[in-house]
Amino acid sequence: MQHRTARTASWRWWISGLLLLAMMINYMDRLTLANLSVRITDQFQLTQEQYGNLEFVFGLAFAAGAIFFGMIADRISVRWAYPIVLVAWSAMGFATGLTEGYPAMLVCRLLLGFFEAGNMPCAMVVIQSVMTGRDRVMGNSILQSGASIGAVLTPLIIRLLVGDNREPDAWRPPFLVIGAAGSLWAVLWLIVVKPGDLRPAVQAAPGSAVPLRLAWLREFIRDRRFWALVMTTISINSCWQLVRAWLPKFLQQGRGYTEAESLYFNSAYYVATDVGCLLAGAFAFWLAGRGTDVHVARLKTFAVCAALTSLTVVAAALPQGWPLLCVLLVIGAGSLGLFPCYYSFVQEFSSGHVGKASGVLAFMAWMATSPLQKLFGRLVDRTGSFDLPLGFIGGMPLLGLAAMLVLWPKQDRGEEGGK
Numbered sequence: 001m002q003h004r005t006a007r008t009a010s011w012r013w014w015i016s017g018l019l020l021l022a023m024m025i026n027y028m029d030r031l032t033l034a035n036l037s038v039r040i041t042d043q044f045q046l047t048q049e050q051y052g053n054l055e056f057v058f059g060l061a062f063a064a065g066a067i068f069f070g071m072i073a074d075r076i077s078v079r080w081a082y083p084i085v086l087v088a089w090s091a092m093g094f095a096t097g098l099t100e101g102y103p104a105m106l107v108c109r110l111l112l113g114f115f116e117a118g119n120m121p122c123a124m125v126v127i128q129s130v131m132t133g134r135d136r137v138m139g140n141s142i143l144q145s146g147a148s149i150g151a152v153l154t155p156l157i158i159r160l161l162v163g164d165n166r167e168p169d170a171w172r173p174p175f176l177v178i179g180a181a182g183s184l185w186a187v188l189w190l191i192v193v194k195p196g197d198l199r200p201a202v203q204a205a206p207g208s209a210v211p212l213r214l215a216w217l218r219e220f221i222r223d224r225r226f227w228a229l230v231m232t233t234i235s236i237n238s239c240w241q242l243v244r245a246w247l248p249k250f251l252q253q254g255r256g257y258t259e260a261e262s263l264y265f266n267s268a269y270y271v272a273t274d275v276g277c278l279l280a281g282a283f284a285f286w287l288a289g290r291g292t293d294v295h296v297a298r299l300k301t302f303a304v305c306a307a308l309t310s311l312t313v314v315a316a317a318l319p320q321g322w323p324l325l326c327v328l329l330v331i332g333a334g335s336l337g338l339f340p341c342y343y344s345f346v347q348e349f350s351s352g353h354v355g356k357a358s359g360v361l362a363f364m365a366w367m368a369t370s371p372l373q374k375l376f377g378r379l380v381d382r383t384g385s386f387d388l389p390l391g392f393i394g395g396m397p398l399l400g401l402a403a404m405l406v407l408w409p410k411q412d413r414g415e416e417g418g419k
Helices: 009-035 037-044 048-075 078-096 102-116 119-130 136-162 172-180 182-192 209-222 224-254 259-289 294-309 322-349 354-383 387-393 396-407
Strands: none
Touching: 009 037, 009 078, 009 102, 009 119, 009 136, 009 172, 009 182, 009 224, 037 048, 037 102, 037 224, 048 078, 048 102, 048 119, 048 224, 048 354, 078 102, 078 119, 078 172, 078 182, 119 136, 119 322, 119 354, 136 172, 136 259, 136 322, 172 182, 209 354, 224 259, 224 322, 224 354, 224 387, 224 396, 259 294, 259 322, 294 322, 294 396, 322 354, 322 396, 354 387
């Protein structure tokens, strides 16, 4: 089917708004567990390592789903693939609220991770299809800011639904309410995005169907930029995912804040991440507009954000109080600001296989970072403190920055400047 070329610039930004909403729903389903982790671990009498296992199986399933949906996003219409995976992961979030024990919750968490992995390959194909090179960091920032908005809303919804109710099953309604919301987005998406609006990412050469299936993987492996992206995605996801999963426990069990204080701060934390994400996109956009090479503008933005995340070593040494909370807000702003830069690197790396590239890279990131959830919990069980693992993880994005500086060929910079 022909790709429509008459769509206006305003329509493209409306699509960005829909992607923001999808990411928002994605993170609401993902973060409900973390915000209720203390209640759930108390009811099911779980160790910190067992809680880490819930994040561990989520991550392994996410890795498998990233490969699967990365292939799907490049081969079939994301107009249909996107709403299908969104409804599927919403159903798994809903089912989590009905579980009666730890094994059932592990299964729900595993399936949630698998289907949630379809979000980014679909979204990145959409942005690559409708946005120009100069607009993509801003488009990716809008997309990623949905994670922060969802993360801001989730603690507030939980507080509204749960309050100070200490009944054993008081944690269940948020899973049910948030899980039920996903179907509304699917309807809106199919209304706004018509058949033919999104061009296919892969153009198969006549008579070369079988070689094409393997050519993209060979190209990735041989390209040093791919290995720079591998190190970058592992480093930024290690920082983001571990803080996401353990911040509520750190605040409540590590620093003595109440559940209500933790929920309200979590909302403030993700407001800071959203601000950081949007500022990162705006900063890179501003640098490019002033004549800075597009790739260099992204690298400079990435470097600033990586410096901010390294402040976890300071947070780990601070007691309860305003200095701790302020440092955590700065860390949050930097940690999400890394992602729009990374997504733009991926789109720059492979314009024809964006879904596959994002899927393979997500697979490698989650396979590397998911075991760290279990290790984090084990360290907390053994040391009785969250400080050691928290202090270490914030410096990891600096390794990603080093990989980009060393492995990304300088002659490739500037190629997107006029796109």
